[in-house]
Amino acid sequence: xxxxxxxxxxxxxxTLAAGDRHGSAISREVLERTGGSVHLWPxxxxxxxxxxxxxxxxxxxxxxxxxxxxxxxxxxxRLTPKGGEALARGAxxxxxxxxxALTRLGRADT
Amino acid sequence: xxxxxxxxxxxxxxxxEPFRARHEDGxxxxxxxxxxxxxxxSIPFWTRAASDVVWVAAALRxxxxxxxxxxxxxxxxxxxxxxxxxxxxxxxxIAGIGIGASVSVFSIVHALLVRPLPFAEPDRLVLIxxxxxxxxxxLSGVSIQVTHLVDLRTEGTQFEDVAGYxxxxxEGDHLLEGPAGPxxxxxxxxxxxxxxxxxxxxVAGRLFGPTDVEEGAPPAILLTYDSWRTRFGSDPDVVGxxxxxxxxxxxxxxxxxxxFDFTSIFSPGTRVDYVAPFAxxxxxxxxxxxxxxxGRLADGASVESAASxxxxxxxxxxxxxxxxxxxxxxxxxxxxxxxGSWKTAVLVLAxxxxxxxxxxxxxxxxxxxxxxxxxxxxxxxxxxxxARRGRLVRQMLVESTLLAGLGSLLGLGIAVLxxxxxATLPVGIALLDSVRIDGGALAFALVTAGVTALGFGxxxxxxxxxxSLGAMLxxxxxxxxxxxxxxTLRNGLIVSQMMLAxxxxxxxxxxxxxxxxxxxxxxxxxxxxxxxxxxxxALGFGGEEQRxxxxxxxxxxxxxxxGVESAGLADLLPMGFxxxxxxxxxxxxxxxxxxxxxxxxxxxxEDFTDAMGLTLxxxxxxxxxxxxxxxxxxxxxxxxxxxxxxxxxxISRILLTxxxxxxxxxTVVGIVGGTRFLAPDQAPGPEVFFxxxxxxxxSAVYLYAKGQGAALSSSVGDALIGLDSRxxxxxxxxxxxxxxxxxxxxxxxxxxxxxxxFFALALASLGIYAVIAHSVSERQREIGIRIALGASxxxxxxxxxxxxxGYIIAGLTLGLVxxxxxxxxxxxxxxxxxxLDVPTYAVAVSVLALVAAAACWLPARRASRLQPSxxxxxxxxxAM
Numbered sequence: 001x002x003x004x005x006x007x008x009x010x011x012x013x014x015t016l017a018a019g020d021r022h023g024s025a026i027s028r029e030v031l032e033r034t035g036g037s038v039h040l041w042p043x044x045x046x047x048x049x050x051x052x053x054x055x056x057x058x059x060x061x062x063x064x065x066x067x068x069x070x071x072x073x074x075x076x077x078r079l080t081p082k083g084g085e086a087l088a089r090g091a092x093x094x095x096x097x098x099x100x101a102l103t104r105l106g107r108a109d110t
Numbered sequence: 111x112x113x114x115x116x117x118x119x120x121x122x123x124x125x126x127e128p129f130r131a132r133h134e135d136g137x138x139x140x141x142x143x144x145x146x147x148x149x150x151x152s153i154p155f156w157t158r159a160a161s162d163v164v165w166v167a168a169a170l171r172x173x174x175x176x177x178x179x180x181x182x183x184x185x186x187x188x189x190x191x192x193x194x195x196x197x198x199x200x201x202x203x204i205a206g207i208g209i210g211a212s213v214s215v216f217s218i219v220h221a222l223l224v225r226p227l228p229f230a231e232p233d234r235l236v237l238i239x240x241x242x243x244x245x246x247x248x249l250s251g252v253s254i255q256v257t258h259l260v261d262l263r264t265e266g267t268q269f270e271d272v273a274g275y276x277x278x279x280x281e282g283d284h285l286l287e288g289p290a291g292p293x294x295x296x297x298x299x300x301x302x303x304x305x306x307x308x309x310x311x312x313v314a315g316r317l318f319g320p321t322d323v324e325e326g327a328p329p330a331i332l333l334t335y336d337s338w339r340t341r342f343g344s345d346p347d348v349v350g351x352x353x354x355x356x357x358x359x360x361x362x363x364x365x366x367x368x369x370f371d372f373t374s375i376f377s378p379g380t381r382v383d384y385v386a387p388f389a390x391x392x393x394x395x396x397x398x399x400x401x402x403x404x405g406r407l408a409d410g411a412s413v414e415s416a417a418s419x420x421x422x423x424x425x426x427x428x429x430x431x432x433x434x435x436x437x438x439x440x441x442x443x444x445x446x447x448x449x450g451s452w453k454t455a456v457l458v459l460a461x462x463x464x465x466x467x468x469x470x471x472x473x474x475x476x477x478x479x480x481x482x483x484x485x486x487x488x489x490x491x492x493x494x495x496x497a498r499r500g501r502l503v504r505q506m507l508v509e510s511t512l513l514a515g516l517g518s519l520l521g522l523g524i525a526v527l528x529x530x531x532x533a534t535l536p537v538g539i540a541l542l543d544s545v546r547i548d549g550g551a552l553a554f555a556l557v558t559a560g561v562t563a564l565g566f567g568x569x570x571x572x573x574x575x576x577x578s579l580g581a582m583l584x585x586x587x588x589x590x591x592x593x594x595x596x597x598t599l600r601n602g603l604i605v606s607q608m609m610l611a612x613x614x615x616x617x618x619x620x621x622x623x624x625x626x627x628x629x630x631x632x633x634x635x636x637x638x639x640x641x642x643x644x645x646x647x648a649l650g651f652g653g654e655e656q657r658x659x660x661x662x663x664x665x666x667x668x669x670x671x672x673g674v675e676s677a678g679l680a681d682l683l684p685m686g687f688x689x690x691x692x693x694x695x696x697x698x699x700x701x702x703x704x705x706x707x708x709x710x711x712x713x714x715x716e717d718f719t720d721a722m723g724l725t726l727x728x729x730x731x732x733x734x735x736x737x738x739x740x741x742x743x744x745x746x747x748x749x750x751x752x753x754x755x756x757x758x759x760x761i762s763r764i765l766l767t768x769x770x771x772x773x774x775x776x777t778v779v780g781i782v783g784g785t786r787f788l789a790p791d792q793a794p795g796p797e798v799f800f801x802x803x804x805x806x807x808x809s810a811v812y813l814y815a816k817g818q819g820a821a822l823s824s825s826v827g828d829a830l831i832g833l834d835s836r837x838x839x840x841x842x843x844x845x846x847x848x849x850x851x852x853x854x855x856x857x858x859x860x861x862x863x864x865x866x867x868f869f870a871l872a873l874a875s876l877g878i879y880a881v882i883a884h885s886v887s888e889r890q891r892e893i894g895i896r897i898a899l900g901a902s903x904x905x906x907x908x909x910x911x912x913x914x915x916g917y918i919i920a921g922l923t924l925g926l927v928x929x930x931x932x933x934x935x936x937x938x939x940x941x942x943x944x945x946l947d948v949p950t951y952a953v954a955v956s957v958l959a960l961v962a963a964a965a966c967w968l969p970a971r972r973a974s975r976l977q978p979s980x981x982x983x984x985x986x987x988x989a990m
Contacts, residue, residue: 023136024143041162042137043125047170050129073135 005090008048009057011038013079013087016058020065022074023049049077057083114138114145121160124167137163183508190485191509197481198513201474205517207869208470209558210524213547215463216554217529221545222449222456228369230309231406235444236413238262238272238403238420242440252402253277256395258437259301259403261423268411268419273304274401275372276388280810281380281686282644285836287354288341292838294644295337295355296381298372299388307406308370314338315349315364322363323389330363331355332385334372338365341383374543375448376402380686399435404444417441448540454938455859461932462614462866467562469610473873474566476603478510480880482570503571510567511560518559525551537854573599600881604914605921608962611867611874612925613932615954618867620936620943621860623950627942628853634785634794635684636723637845639675641823642683642812644841647834651806658737658803664813664833665715671829673817678718681808684787684845685852693798694766695754706772707753709796710787713808716801719745719782721814722845729761729780737803742776747784750796765798776800789852791941814845859939871958875965882914883969894978903974910970911963918962922955929954 005013011030015021021029026049027040040048052058061076079087122130122137141159191198226232239252254274262272275298282294305317313335322330333341333348342348352359366385373380388394388401407416420439428434442450449456482489489502526547533543645664651657661679668677682688692706716732718724727748736743744765751760760781766772784794802808815826823842830839886893893906933945943950 023133024140027140028143039158041159042140043133043163043166045140046129046133046136047166050132074139075132075136 004093005086007038008040008044009052010087010090011040012045012048012052012077013057013083013090016077016079016083017087020061020076020078022076024074026077052083053077056080057086114141115156118156118160118163121163124164126167126170129170183505184512186505187509187512191512194481197477201477201513202516202520204470204473204477204873205514205559205562206520206524208467209514209518209521209555209562210528211521211866211869212463212467212558213521213525213551213555214528214532215459217525217545217547217551218532218542219456219460220548220550222452222539222541225541225544227375227445227448228371229444232444234270234407235308236405236407236416236441237444237447238405239440239442240399240436241438253399254401254403254437255399255435256390256401257434258424258427259401260390261427262403262405262420265423266405266416266419268408268416270406270408271303271307272403272405273301273307274388274403275300275304275376276400277402278400278689278809279382282841283810284356285838287357287836292836294838294841295383297331298382298385300385301390301401302387304404305366305370307404310370311367312364313367314346315362317364318387322387323391325389325391329355329358329360330387331360332363333365334382334384335366335368335370337383371543375540380538405441413441413443452539452855454935455855458617458935458939459859459862461935462617462863465610465614466866466870467558469607469614469870469873471562471565472603472607472610473877474510474513474562475569476600476607476877476880478506478566478570479573479600479603480884482506482573506571507563507567510571511563514559514563514566517562518555521559522547522552522555525555535854535858536851537858538851539855539858569599597885600884601917604878604881604917605924607874607877608918608921608958609925609928611870612922612955612958613929614863614867614870615958616925616929616933616951617936618860618863619950619954620933620940620945620947621856621863623943623947624940625853625856625860628790628856631786631790631942633790633849634724634783635787635845637684637849639818640722640814640816640845641826642814642843642845642848643826643830643839644810645813645830645833645837646811647837654738654806657806660833661715661802661811662734664830665717667829667833668813668815668826671815671825673819673822673825674815674829675817676717676720677813677815678721679715679802680718680722680812680814681713681802681810682787683812683843683848684785685789685848688788691767691798693750693754694772696764696766707750707796709750709798711798711800712787713800713802713805715803718799718814721816723816724785725783727781727783728759729778731780732799732801732803734803736779736801742774742804743779743801744776745780745782745799746778747782747794747797749784749794750798751778751781753796790849856939856941871961874958875961878914878918878962878965879968882910882966883972885913886910886969886973890973890976893973894976897974897976898978906974906976907967907970910973911966914962914966918959918966922958925958926951926955 011034012026015026015029015033018029023042023045027042027045030038030040049058053060057080058077059080061078065076065078118141119138122134125133145155227235229235238254240254241252256274259272259274262269266272279297279299281296284295284297286293286295300318302318302320302323305312310317312332315332317332318330321327331353338344338348348362349364350362352361354360372382372385394400405416407413417439420441424437424439428436492502493499529545529547529551533545535542647660651660665677665679668674689711690708691711693709694706714732716734716736719726719731729745732743732745746754746760746765754760754765755763760778763778765776765778766774767776768774782797782799785797786792786794787797788795800807802811813826813830815822817825826842827839830837896906897903929951930946937945
């Protein structure tokens, strides 16, 4: 079993799974998707992004790969294959955990 | 955009630079977007945003500076120091000696000048004497009569209370006949309120009260802590016990605490075994000037107000009465009295050790720089691989801190040994025995280590980390401009080391010269072959006839003992107890201020002048026939003779003595050369010698025996057996030792300064050697070319020496300037040598120049012996 992904990392991976994003967009999407319950504050967000780049879960795009019409100033991030795998494993773990929980509560859809 | 407030942008600076450069725009973007949403510009929003920045900044910085990475630095430092073990060990040794010396001197300063005296509210205590007190003042002059003390106590409003102690209790005055045999003890007499004024509590029993000084009160004494410990094994039941003291049963009332060390504070270099009460009675008043006073100032009183009140009281008391001696009140805070005379010496030591520490820092800088030069490539490569400059500086500071830390451990060890040694030195310096390593000294060691680490670490760290890769890795490996910067720093270090060493060597030379002068001073007597022994009979002399018989018998026995060349008696030892009388002559104009001359009084036997080596200038010595059956005769010193009978022959003149009446006549039969009986640096005063067979006015009898050989004391001791069964025949005192002891503080100061100077000289020569050796190895190619082109080895040596000479001369010149300025501080400590004594400076400079030249010559010689082929082939690996 791999190490559990930290919540912030998981949310960022989920967001990037939908396509390349810059920091503000990631933060906004997470906030909207969680109904305002998860705030990724900027300094924390960029620190997390840096460490995810370091561990190879995501990569920072060079200017040439920026989406069309994007501001050159912004840094865009993309999910790496390694990041994709980590997200998939994380999601499976969570699904398994969720299934176990539901079974024990007698609400499984079987 | 840019809606973020200014303070928030400032806050962003907390973030480490690379992170901020990469993400500042992103952070501001995001906040702008957020702030456009509902609740976006609220105070909670910005608070949350700000704390987010602060938290991340702290986390990032902690990661960068985190413990893990300092540990890594430490491991790296340890490895790199181990690789170069010799240099590291030398650096630790140098730092250790420097820190050890500083901490020791700090402890001296702390004990003598800073730490509060061991009394209650010591700042309110003052010493009151008759005129200015001094170490070598005659005791009769500075002491005070009982009635003056009573006036101060009863009428003084500026004093809470005043107490007194007796100044004329001489060492070994009293005989204890204990189970271990007869033993001479030293008593101190104090007024009944003495300990109350000081605020001292007993460790056992009680202190004195008013009943102890009442007429007919049973004799009671207090033991000093030391006496209680050594004679009675710290037995608490000793209180109430009786002792056979001077043939009288005396009760022990209490034991004084260890903190009350009277001699260490009031009378260093002497000893006190027990304390007895001294009554402020009419009878004691008649004995004249006897006491020094200790007063406790009243609330709100100052030394000045107390002094003017005491003067008024003294003047009123003396008016219209003939039975009061003069009292010229002199009031001094107790602390000033105790440490005042050593203050300059202690501050000179502190200054000297400060110079030593600067020298240590300069030297270690030099050493690290030289070592760093060998690591330039390593550092350059690390820079090229992305190590930032700050990282390298930190690495090097960690190394210097590690060295200073190890050095301070060594230094603390050295300081513990030094302070223990100092505290046991019998040099007669007040409070010196309380010197020790305490919390303050530990804190000082810590600070010194820190400052030292920065002091010697920063310059090399900044210098070495500021190197570009290209220059460092070049084939020739030395870029002119960098070498120049490097060399300037190292040459500056040579100049400053020479300067500091020069200052210290001059100071040490001056004090050593002064010590030599003192040791060679003409004392007026010859201490080398003479021993003294106190021989007063245990139970007093009985009558006058028995006294003469006893003294004659003692002299006869000792004279015939083997090995004794001559023997005599006197009532005192040199360099200690002394007394003065005012004497007069019928025809003499004596002094301007009074009609009698204050004269040192000695009572001696025939042959004393011979046994003690005094010079008889005219007339004759006493003989055994100068006794009570013939008119009184005296010997006078040259000085007294010239005061009394200038330009006339003093022989056969009459000298008059007697308390206030001058009715006793003495005929002068001989003139002796003056003696320095008070101290070697005190010029002889007027002296008069009375024959012991004619004058019983003496409180002690010392036998002086002159002879050669180690067996003298046992020979004299054997001869005295049977003289008095209760005479303690021990504690023979070599006069040489008595004189030597008075020089002990000067010796200590000269010794410490010389040790500092020697260390400084060693450091400076090491520093010069390191710099020259490095510069030679740096220029091997150039030197090789010169040799290949035909330069002789002498020429090469000369070139190397010439280059160094400039910096050495500059350092010496600066050192001379500093020494001349600082030597004034030494002025008061010097005897027989001026602070600007040219020969001393010349010798000091010559020694320094010679040592420096030797330090240069070694690498210069190595350079001149280079084989051109080797030198040209070498790739400039520095030798250091």
